[in-house]
Amino acid sequence: MAPHKILVGSYSDSIYTLEFDPAPSEGPGTPTLKLLTQVKVGHHPSWIAAHPSDSSLIFTALEQADGDVVVVKYDKDGKGQKVEEATCPSGGADPCTFLVTEDELIIGNYSSSTLATLPISTTPPYTCPAEMWKLNLPFEAEKPGRNKSRQEASHPHQTVFNPLNTAETELLVPDLGADKVWRLTKGSDGHWAIRGCVDFETGGGPRHVAAYGDTLYTLLELTSELAVHKLHSVQQPLTHLKTLSTLKVSPTPSNMFAAEILIPTPNALFPMPYIYTSNRNDPSPEGDTIAIFSLANGEEIPELVTEVRTGLRHVRAMVFGGEHDKWLVVGGAGTGDGSTGVGVKVFERVDGGKGLVQLAEVDKAVGSKMNPTAFLWV
Template sequence: MGSKYKYKSDRMKIKNSIAHSTFPSPMVSFTILAGGYDTFVASYLFNSTNASLTVTGRFPTGVNPSWITAHPTNRSVFYAVNELDDGALQSYTTTSNGVVTGPFDTVPSGGGSPAFAVALGTGEVAIMNYNGGNGRIIPTSSPLKFVNDSAPVITFPPPAGGVSHPHQAVAHGQEILIPDLGGDKVWRLTENGGPGNWKIAGNILQPPGSGPRHVAIRDDRLFTLHELASTLTIQKFPTLSLNGTAPLIANASIIPSHPPAGSQWGAAEILIPDRTDKFPNSYIYVSNRNIATDPSALDPRGDTIAIFEHVNVGTKNEGLRLIKQIFTGLSQVRGMEIGRQTNGGDKYLVASGVAGTGGTVVFERIDGGADLKEVARNKDIPTRTSFIWI
């Protein structure tokens, strides 16, 4: 009997020892693609175990693949703009470890300086021409092949005495939303007779002179980041029958306090990740760009990523609360992206600047997403402008 119980006791001790021992976590690696103002797309390997970020390749592309976007269901396919006077859209493939091949097809964007593209769930790819004041919603016959003839150019009416600068495209229900930085509107497109054919169905007015650059929608709220005013606003998303009418619920500056004398600001990117058990609060991440050319007007700590919380939703006190300004060591933070939930990558945010030599940085979202901690930096390529987590 004593031997039997001793054996059972020993097994329990071993089991408890295993349960409470600290073993190295399995290596988790992430592949990240990065576009920029150059002639290549770069691939990075981020190893979260040893907190390293390594350039694994530079793959030739068309000129200025400043914005890259992944196919919504086929992660081996992505699209890149050619941000030129005569803009274009190209299709590429990538392996899971970031080996890029292509371009497989190229199609004109229909205008100048396309600064944004997004692959839609409809099998179309939207591309917006910043200097052309127009854009196209281009169908595909396969993930890598565009149907050029089916996509007319959509021209956005310029403001009186000004120019239209469409800067993004976001699918929302049956609509595509286009923030117009020059027109101080968010245009609303609806389908008009088949793939590639869309029409302007209305708009959502924005504060005069604010320069809406990028938007995000959560629940029934429209969050707009304004480049010229460096503000973040909230509006209740209106139905098309209430076209143009959407009073501001909140309007907050995103500029860090006590900026250097002579600094000049231009907001860039907004990210609102989904809520999860690990990140139950849907914090809002927005990037600042100090575009001053005088070195004395630049903060040696770099530009910031501001973190906001949407508070008191649905009450008269609904608004935005600034949680923290994160100094990044980057100049003109333009591109940033949060990793994918499916492989645990949403714990991390990658960012880079469009100027300077700060390189590319991976931050860990800590305190439930209310803060960012730098975990890896690579300066081999000084600037990048957009990212895809593979």
């Protein structure tokens, strides 16, 4: 079985390339995870994504006050080179998410409350900043019940296409600050426009979404909850079905925050759908948890069936990869001082997807410098 390469976005100054070998030919044959190379790109390249038709072309955004988009070109060995002439502004402050299409980057600038589109191509210089377009997201001030330190403005935290809307291309933008998921489609002028929204209880802080069947699942960062909605057309409001905790034990400690939600597509090896969410800053000495929800009783009724301790702290990023989405790479950004819970591990799905077991971990001395925030299997 050939080794797999994994790119790592980070809260450092680099994008890293890891090699995961599930069955090494040398030594005891136990799975390994090691650092191959890194490329310096600038302050906090926290999100990474590949061009849909040229996987050697990797985009990242520098999460800083003067946000930048950076392009890195990779060779077959996983070595990357920053394309200097492609670097350009992100259209706002602290870009923490973006979506790559064939001809544009759709960027969420967290601190400036802006959504921006940047024309791109697969040929140099790759970006066209002169044609960037921006949209200021609306915000209702002074709403009782908000988290005053985190919800003082609109904060777009994800840009993702709605896979449940087959009638038209719809963009979903979870807004942590406004307690909404914005629903956008393109107007006759070719620009994105807000057509509706999904509202949440004040103070929840929607961070990321995922979908299965006819149901939208929203991870609420600030309350560590999973909200479930039946999705309708853009013209109709969604039907709220239920909201449940991502933790088996409640109440949630005030400094714990949900981070990621994933629903791998069912396949021959894992025919049953499961929802996986990560929970940050758990006080347990065994580290943060990954909560696994079963949909055995129906997609409208997720049930928390398993909690997996990761041994990591501040688990912000995790991504499935490999054949049948068998493996899950998980990163801990740590406690902030670089001493506890920082690193990257690969887990394997077991029990039909109901459980996870650790297979490999990057060397702790290497992992402690990475502060991982995003992954990309290549």
